[in-house]
Amino acid sequence: MDNLSVLLICAVAHVILASVFSVAGSTVTAYPPPYGLDSAASFHSSSDGNLIPVRREVYGNGRIFDITHTLRPGMPSWGSEEGLGQFLWLPASMKNGSEANNSEMKLPTHTGTHIDAPGHVYDHYFDAGFDVDTLDLEVLNGPALVVDVPRDKNITAEVMKSLNIPKGVKRVLFRTLNKACFAFRRLMWKKAFDTSYVGFMKDGAQWLVDNTDIKLVGIDYLSVAAYDDLIPSHLVFLKDREVILVEALKLDDIKLGIYNVHCLPLRMLGAEGSPIRCILIK
Ligand SMILES: *[C@@H]1O[C@H](CO)[C@@H](O)[C@H](O)[C@H]1NC(C)=O
């Protein structure tokens, strides 16, 4: 199938879904299917009286969007065919006599929706302590633009130029062809790591640094850098320790436009990456 047909199918599908869901009179989104629907209650009772938690993607009457992927065993993990796998254990559980359930977790710091600190690709920054705890919360919180990039290219200097992002814009979340559309790509919903995701080529990263005021770069798969320019693009972004990279954002159902973004990484001393919770507020 060529790109145009895929685009057309996606567009038609979105229209159909939009009408189905607007009949139901809710702000429910089409993805991800396994999750519960948006609801005012945090749980409801099933017919047999069991408590069932409701998981939400949108809060506050359609004003607050969670753009963080839920950490789950089947999510993709860098370089792996098998996905993240088990990351939670329950060493103390009420079932075998503890007073409370107490879980432990183990996961690569660059898992799911996450952040890169300068120490990720610069050894001397790592040694000097430029970890996730040193990242500027002012950059991570404030007005942000959600933009689409062309589906048929990685993000080159030419693509960056064509986006015409105005000077003064400090935070941009780039939605790529990695975004969901039925069987199209939905890379973050596939277990196997896929190297063909769309990301920044080195010249695209350089163009952004040289010609824009962007300090927060967000993207919707596990790396802002295209696989072929993996390290070179990271080096360009993180060289001056001014740009913060947020990866694997869940932008599937987000409308393009201006929001306030709020991103908070964990304060882990010595970590060059951290899972992060990001939301958009309209
Ligand atoms: C309690 O159960 C968990 C699994 O639920 C197990 O990992 C743990 O070893 C058990 N602890 C003891 C003391 O039996």
Ligand SMILES: *[C@@H]1O[C@H](CO)[C@@H](O)[C@H](O)[C@H]1NC(C)=O
């Ligand atoms: C965890 O705690 C709940 C009570 O809050 C208990 O019903 C449940 O059995 C516990 N889970 C395990 C695996 O022990």
Ligand SMILES: *[C@@H]1O[C@H](CO)[C@@H](O)[C@H](O)[C@H]1NC(C)=O
């Ligand atoms: C983007 O680059 C990757 C390699 O880094 C490649 O596999 C993929 O096909 C490229 N995507 C497009 C749309 O050109």
